Each structure stands twice: as C-alpha cells, then as structure tokens.
Amino acid sequence: MKKPLPDVRQNTWEFLRDPMIAPTGFREYDARWQYPEAINLPGMTALGFGLGTQMRRRGVDPVIAVGNDYRDYSVAIKYALIVGLMKAGIHVKDIGPALSPMAYFAQFHLDVPAVAMVTASHNPNGWTGVKMGFERPLTHGPDEMAELRDIVLNGDFDAHDGGKHEIVDGVREAYIDDLVGDFKMSRKLKVVCATGNGTAAAFGPEVLERIGVEVVPSHCDLDYTFPHYNPNPEAMLMLHDMSDSVKASGADLALGFDGDGDRCGVVDDEGEEIFADKVGVIMAKDLGKIFPNATFVADVKSTGLYAADPELLATGAKTDYWKTGHSHMKRRVHALGALAGFEKSGHYFLAEPIGRGYDCGMRVAVEVCKMLDRNPDMKMSDMRKALPKTWSTPTMSPYAADTEKYDILDRLVAKLVAKHEAGDTMACRAIKDVVTVNGARVILDNGSWGLVRASSNTPNLVVVIESAQSEDEMRAIFAEIDAVIRTEPSVGEYDQTI
DSSP states (O other), X not given: OOOOBSOOOSSSHHHHHSOBBOGGGBOSSSEEEETTTTBOHHHHHHHHHHXXXXXXXXXXXXXXXEEEOSOTTHHHHHHHHHHHHHHTTOEEEEEEEOOHHHHHXXXXXXXXXXXXXXXXXXXXXXXXXXXXXXXXXXXXXXXXHHHHHHHHHTTOOOOOSOOEEEEOOSHHHHHHHHHHTTOOOSSOOEEEEEOTTSGGGGTHHHHHHHTTOEEEEESXXXXXXXXXXXXXXXXXXXXXXXXXXXXXXXXXXXXXXXTTSSBEEEEETTSOEEOHHHHHHHHHHHHHHHSTTOEEEEXXXXXXXXXXXXXXXXXXXXXXXXXXXXXXXXXXXXHHTOSEEEOTTSBEEEOTTXXXXXXXXXXXXXXXXXXXXXXXXXXXXXXXXXXXXXXEOOOBOBBOOTTTHHXXXXXXHHHHHHHHHTTOEETTEEEEEEEOSSSEXXXXXXXXXXXXXXXXXSSBEEEEEEESSOHHHHHHHHHHHHHHHTTSTTOOOBSSOO
C-alpha cells in the first residue's frame, strides 16, 4: 500500500485512489479527523493496516472487536478500516452499531485483546475517528499513538495472510444484561433520559427501565442529523434542555449521554446542572462509605473538593489529580489500583468490583440510580447541597489551531509559572502553586484555582475556573487567566463563557 499523502484534495483522481491523511488527526489518545476534508476512505484503510501491523509487531493475538457509532458515514469508514486490518492478517469481529463502552465490553465478552471503535464521540457531524487499544481495559496513550502515526504516515506496513471478517450478533444484549445484572430499584425514581438522538438512544431507555426506573425520554429517537443539539452532556445547551425536561415532567433527575455513550451528565430534581466533577465527589462520598480508604483519581479540570470535602476525607479516601483524557485517566486508575476515576467532561472510570475500569456512561447512570436507592431519604439536590459551596465555570474552549496549540500552551505555562515565581498575586490572592502535569493549574492560597490546557481532540485551548469564595472571585480569576491567554494573538474566541 502506498505511503499516505498529507493533503486531502477532494474531487481529484488521487482522492479516489490514494490514501490521504492529515497528520494532525493523530491525537494524544485517539485518532480524529474531519471527513472527508482531512482523511479519505483509502486513508482509513491505511489506518487499519497500520493498527494491524502494530498489533502483530507487539505480539498481540491478531483478533479485534470493531464497532461504529450511529452516524450515516460511520459504516463506510468502519469497512474501510476493516479492509486495512484484514490486509495485516487480523481476524475482525464486527459487533455492528455500538456505544464505545459496548465495544470495550466486547473485548471481555468475546475474549479478544484488541478493540477499534469508529466514532466522532461528542464532536459534531463531519468528524470521524477511532478509539482503539489492545491491553484491556486500556486504550492507546501518547506512546502507542505516536508509534501508530509513524507506521501509517511512513507507509511502514506488514502484510499478512489470514485476515477475516466475522459479523458477531448479540453483543448489545449481553452488554445491557451486564449493566442491569439482578438489580431492581426499591424506591420510585423518575428519570429524564437524554440522548440528543445519538447512539445512546438505542440503550439508555431500555437500561433504565430494566432496573425499575420510570423513564421520561428526551430526544431518544435515533437521528444522525442531530436535529435538536449535538449530544454532549458537558455543553450548556444540552444541560439546559435536560433541566427544562426535569421541570416540565417533575422528574427526580436527568441523565444525559454523549454521541458514543462513554460520558454521562446529571441534572438534579430542581433542574440544577451538576457538573460531572461534582457528581464524582457525590459518588466518591457514597462509595467511600462502602469501600473505606479508597483511592480515587480526578483530572486536573476537576473541583478541588476531592481534596477538601470533609465527609469524603472522613472515609479515609485519597485523591490523585492527573492528566485529562480518557486514556490517561484509565491508565492512572489501573496503575494506582483506584476504585474510580472522575473527569470533569463526564467520563467516569469505575473499576472492580463496580465496573471494569473503562469509561461507560450507562454504567454511571445505573450507579447513580443505585446510589439514590441506597439513600432513599435524599434527593439528588440534597446531595448537591451537601457539598461545600464553590463557584465554577463550564469548560470553556477558545480556538487554537492544532498545529499551534501545544506551542501556545508551552508559552502560557511559562508565563503563569513566572507569575508564581515572581510572587505575583491573582484575584488579589497569593499564588500557592502552579501544577503543570497537564497545562497549568494555578492554585491560590484559599484553594481557588484556574486551569489552561490544550484540548487533545479539537483545535482549542481549555479553560476552567473554580472559586472557593465567591462568583466575583471566580470572574476575577478568569479575567486574569484570560489576560495571559490574550498575549497570544492567534488564540480565538471562546465557544462559551461566563
């Protein structure tokens, strides 16, 4: 197979013949492109050929589970990927339309080492990509992605005979059975199930009904045009819609899922959006009573309450703050033997004996319902109000080109570290520390903080602020962080702001 070309030029002879792949699509922990502007179908075949080559060189048993999300172009992309895998002599077990966590589940259910899930995740239509791994329950991290990128872009493929394509039925049903188990609610619970017409529509209502929940469906008809909003439970548009549904139906809470079902968002009975990092603290407090002295992992975008909530600390829990990103978090949970990991974006990583360590929005939905069942005298709003009060922003994403964002971030981190070293203040408070494990998390002397990092998936920076004191302080921290960001003229506008 030819070495892929970096320029994807549509409506040319070469576009229909030669593999074309924009190098920027190889991200920290998955692959993601705009299709067909940045990758064509022969390019996706090259990606599959490269993944199969990588599996064989690493001595991985040449069998892989492959699925696709519910977008009209995902099936074509999946089959192009499968052709490449078969060229490397890989036995492909095709599980059909799926959620990403269903594909991860298939690794265990079918007892295969590897997985490749064709999905654009929460990105809008026009994007595609692949989440992949061959060390269950882990997915590719930066080292594996760099190795795969070099194999593919250099055309360094190893062809093997014996490739096979097998359609495997029944994985969806087995996945739902595994989620439900023998659990049944003992209290009445009315839940808005919001899927944004994405893949989770084929799973969420059934899962919740089977555990004994009264379901209020919200945009649960499969429709790959996403006529209401892009399914992303971190976006305020979806959260506000979930809130409206709770208020209109009198539901006890709303649970919302992203395009490939590995994330879950929560709105309480009062229609208040609870950002996922706060939901994580609520869950950790409950789980800490069942599993004392547990270790949890939180990403650097998450609330400081993991290190400050007195009820959580009373269980003996310890929390490790780590790099944002589903692959980074899975690996850290696995490495520390943590009970769970929580990410502000809505990825939750529930390990044994609760889950298998991968991110699954459906598993989180079931566990939130179980938590409410264990606490029959409490509403979701009661659990929210029991947390110490903080003021936090949504995740804000100013534009920064993929080819520039990491260089921009390096300069911003250096400027923020310099402010700390110079003894400068922020929002009239002393800077206690600047944590640089993933961007720069500027921590003030009262526990308030502001973060800037680079998005691993899209051409953006990521900004999050939390104040332990007031909304005014939150806004003041944002203003000072943003002032540093604005020293970089190529950074664009925010997708949303406070």
